[in-house]
Amino acid sequence: MRRPVLPVLPALTLLLMLGPVAAGLWGALLPAFGHLPAAGLTGPSLYPFHAVLDWPGLPRAALLSITTGVGATVISLCVVMLLLAGWSGTRAFRTLERLLSPLLSVPHAAAAFGLAFLIAPSGWIARLVSPAITGWERPPDVLIVQDPLGLTMMAGLIVKEIPFLILISIAALGQAQSQSSIKVAQALGYGRVTGWMKTVFPRVYAQIRLPVYVVLAYAMSVVDVAVILGPNTPPTLSVQIVKWMSDPDLDMRLLAAAGALLQLGLVIGVLVLWRVAEGVIAKLGQGWVARGARGKCDPILAQSALFLGGVSSAAIFLGLVVLTIWSFAGYWGFPDAFPDGFTLRNWMRHGPGALAALVETALIAGTVSIVALMLTIGCLEAEYRYGLRVTQRGIWLLYLPLLIPQTAFLPGLQTLMLGIGAENGRFPVMLAHLVFVLPYVFLSLSAPFRAWDVRTGTVAAALGASPDAVLWRVRLPMLLRPILTALAVGLAVSVGQYLPTLLIGGGRVTTLTTEAVALASGADRRAIGVYGLMQTGAALLPFALALAIPAMLWRNRKGLRDG
Amino acid sequence: MDKGLFLRNIEISSQKGRLLSVSHDIAPGAVLSVMGPSGVGKSTLLAFITGTLPADFSAQGTVMLDGHNITDLPAHKRRVGILFQDDLLFPHLSVGANLAFGLASGGTKTARRDKIAEALTEVDLAGFESRDPATLSGGQKARVALMRMLLSEPCALLLDEPFSRLDAALRAQVRALVFARAKARSLPVLMVTHDAEDAQAAGGPIITLQAQR
Numbered sequence: 001m002r003r004p005v006l007p008v009l010p011a012l013t014l015l016l017m018l019g020p021v022a023a024g025l026w027g028a029l030l031p032a033f034g035h036l037p038a039a040g041l042t043g044p045s046l047y048p049f050h051a052v053l054d055w056p057g058l059p060r061a062a063l064l065s066i067t068t069g070v071g072a073t074v075i076s077l078c079v080v081m082l083l084l085a086g087w088s089g090t091r092a093f094r095t096l097e098r099l100l101s102p103l104l105s106v107p108h109a110a111a112a113f114g115l116a117f118l119i120a121p122s123g124w125i126a127r128l129v130s131p132a133i134t135g136w137e138r139p140p141d142v143l144i145v146q147d148p149l150g151l152t153m154m155a156g157l158i159v160k161e162i163p164f165l166i167l168i169s170i171a172a173l174g175q176a177q178s179q180s181s182i183k184v185a186q187a188l189g190y191g192r193v194t195g196w197m198k199t200v201f202p203r204v205y206a207q208i209r210l211p212v213y214v215v216l217a218y219a220m221s222v223v224d225v226a227v228i229l230g231p232n233t234p235p236t237l238s239v240q241i242v243k244w245m246s247d248p249d250l251d252m253r254l255l256a257a258a259g260a261l262l263q264l265g266l267v268i269g270v271l272v273l274w275r276v277a278e279g280v281i282a283k284l285g286q287g288w289v290a291r292g293a294r295g296k297c298d299p300i301l302a303q304s305a306l307f308l309g310g311v312s313s314a315a316i317f318l319g320l321v322v323l324t325i326w327s328f329a330g331y332w333g334f335p336d337a338f339p340d341g342f343t344l345r346n347w348m349r350h351g352p353g354a355l356a357a358l359v360e361t362a363l364i365a366g367t368v369s370i371v372a373l374m375l376t377i378g379c380l381e382a383e384y385r386y387g388l389r390v391t392q393r394g395i396w397l398l399y400l401p402l403l404i405p406q407t408a409f410l411p412g413l414q415t416l417m418l419g420i421g422a423e424n425g426r427f428p429v430m431l432a433h434l435v436f437v438l439p440y441v442f443l444s445l446s447a448p449f450r451a452w453d454v455r456t457g458t459v460a461a462a463l464g465a466s467p468d469a470v471l472w473r474v475r476l477p478m479l480l481r482p483i484l485t486a487l488a489v490g491l492a493v494s495v496g497q498y499l500p501t502l503l504i505g506g507g508r509v510t511t512l513t514t515e516a517v518a519l520a521s522g523a524d525r526r527a528i529g530v531y532g533l534m535q536t537g538a539a540l541l542p543f544a545l546a547l548a549i550p551a552m553l554w555r556n557r558k559g560l561r562d563g
Numbered sequence: 564m565d566k567g568l569f570l571r572n573i574e575i576s577s578q579k580g581r582l583l584s585v586s587h588d589i590a591p592g593a594v595l596s597v598m599g600p601s602g603v604g605k606s607t608l609l610a611f612i613t614g615t616l617p618a619d620f621s622a623q624g625t626v627m628l629d630g631h632n633i634t635d636l637p638a639h640k641r642r643v644g645i646l647f648q649d650d651l652l653f654p655h656l657s658v659g660a661n662l663a664f665g666l667a668s669g670g671t672k673t674a675r676r677d678k679i680a681e682a683l684t685e686v687d688l689a690g691f692e693s694r695d696p697a698t699l700s701g702g703q704k705a706r707v708a709l710m711r712m713l714l715s716e717p718c719a720l721l722l723d724e725p726f727s728r729l730d731a732a733l734r735a736q737v738r739a740l741v742f743a744r745a746k747a748r749s750l751p752v753l754m755v756t757h758d759a760e761d762a763q764a765a766g767g768p769i770i771t772l773q774a775q776r
């Protein structure tokens with residue numbers, strides 16, 4: 001990192017993060033008004049919007065986006081807040097936290113497949129209780145997975161968002177001095193849950209507001225989980241946009257572009273309503289606080305939150321177990337709890353394909369994460385050396401790529417690339433991944449990087465170390481663990497990306513995730529098992545290394561073991 | 564040669580207004596104690612001298628060290644050593660590597676190793692090279708931090724409440740050691756403290772900063 005490069009890194013980082021988003025929105029705007037020279041169309045016209053509005057599935061698809069998105073966010077937020085209220089600081093909570101942390105990195109697609117294999121009529125749960133309890137000799141004829149109301153899809157989102165919100169909230173709790181507040185509240189006769197909700201919740205929520213918005217925007221516009229667990233006729237709006245995009249008829253791109261803007265409007269509208277609801281709830285909450293109720297059903301609330309948190313971790317964990325079983329399964333007839341035999345045949349058959357996809361996945365994820373890490377360290381170091389201050393607006397910019405739905409700007413980005421004749425392929429896919437990897441790497445590393453005691457740097461400089469030497473010889477080694485964790489976060493985010501790979505790769509870039517999601521339409525559970533497991537492994541292994549490497553390197557350094 | 568650390572008409576301001584003004588010469592081997600309530604800007608003065616003044620502050624005046632104007636030099640070229648109340652030993656390096664980090668560069672491998680061994684012997688820590696700093700006692704850490712700083716051959720020594728984390732018995736001992744080593748090397752010393760006993764033990768002039776209103 002030569003000195004002249006450092007000052008421009010923050011600007012470069014913002015450009016790499018927001019440039020594709022802006023370009024993609026621009027690229028959706030033109031075709032949405034009928035202007036697509038690549039297809040010989042010149043606008044402006046309102047035809048695309050008319051066509052989208054004429055699509056009979058639209059009201060249902062839009063409604064599905066709203067219900068699944070808002071539902072998943074509200075339920076996971078409630079469970080997480082009640083969990084924190086009832087249990088933060090207890091041993092049960094630490095156990096749950098330790099269970100949930102690795103689950104965070106399980107890719108959405110793998111978690112969704114696991115859930116489907118558990119709760120489908122022919123899923124593992126039905127097999128375990130049949131025919132002994134249910135008497136079923138054949139899978140019952142009910143639509144659980146891909147149900148028309150999107151309830152299963154909502155469940156799939158909830159089990160993945162709970163760990164995310166918990167870990168984000170725990171980080172926020174540290175700054176809220178929650179333990180002393182809860183002690184005071186309890187001394188005044190409040191129950192744990194009520195006391196926590198009245199004293200700590202407002203402070204914690206103010207801290208996690210942006211991540212909650214991210215969850216909401218994500219859940220409203222997710223594609224891979226919706227393809228696997230969501231309804232089909234019609235699908236959610238985001239899935240329909242992707243269908244239009246993959247139609248060989250270029251006219252359909254106009255519909256996709258108009259749909260993308262509609263999706264954006266939908267998300268913005270719901271975010272605004274959510275913000276209004278925050279105000280209303282705050283008002284109601286003030287009244288609730290003023291009435292001084294001590295809380296009567298606290299234990300029940302706490303117990304049910306713990307139960308739901310447990311069920312949600314169990315769903316992911318058992319989902320991975322059943323994926324593993326299927327990947328090694330020989331013949332497995334319906335009511336049997338386990339396959340007749342275990343075999344390596346599935347792995348032999350799908351192994352080579354999965355391995356090729358793994359190489360592509362690793363290449364993309366590795367490059368993108370390392371670039372994101374270098375940019376992040378550069379930005380943070382520039383902030384430290386030049387005394388820059390990050391404003392609230394800066395934080396918003398960081399969250400922007402995560403708040404704008406992928407389906408709103410990726411179609412436009414692809415159309416734009418088509419228009420300028422850019423080749424689809426690995427490099428554009430990497431750039432697209434960077435948009436989503438950068439914010440997460442930055443959010444993961446910035447707190448520990450800024451928490452580093454700057455007096456250590458003063459001492460090192462007083463000992464004659466140049467700024468670069470301080471960075472390389474003191475700061476980075478001391479921060480090895482958070483740096484590797486941030487790298488692992490970046491890898492996991494990249495591994496899990498579906499839509500950027502699919503759209504920007506033009507179908508020519510094959511990663512574990514695109515392969516796995518493509519299998520959703522078929523019924524080959526063994527292949528899904530193989531790909532789902534590989535995908536999970538690719539996301540989990542870096543986290544294991546991020547824990548193991550510092551523990552090994554610093555095994556004789558007590559001062560670095562817990563921090 | 565104008566040996567010593569000369570602070571000439573130094574004025575430091577924050578956004579809220581003027582924080583402090585100091586003008587004082589510290590001769591080699593002498594100790595200037597700066598006292599005052601917390602928040603008065605004692606550490607800010609040291610940050611100005613080490614070249615690490617946060618961007619929120621602005622400063623005027625000159626710092627002369629052994630005849631050189633170091634006011635605008637980058638932090639690592641000033642040759643001003645500093646000790647904080649925490650030892651701030653680098654947790655990822657062994658005791659020996661911490662000292663090697665401080666030891667001015669140059670010299671053969673064996674010569675450097677010998678110098679480090681010698682420095683450890685000087686403070687009764689012979690053979691501690693491979694120890695993890697986190698396993699040392701508070702007094703031992705303070706001594707390693709002192710020697711690490713001295714090995715970098717500074718021309719002046721700044722002390723930022725350096726003894727306030729040590730218990731009473733250890734405190735007098737470490738304090739005597741620091742002042743003795745500084746005197747032996749004829750270093751001008753600037754100490755900020757809120758402890759009158761520290762200032763008395765230093766035996767030099769004392770200036771007291773007043774909170775500006």
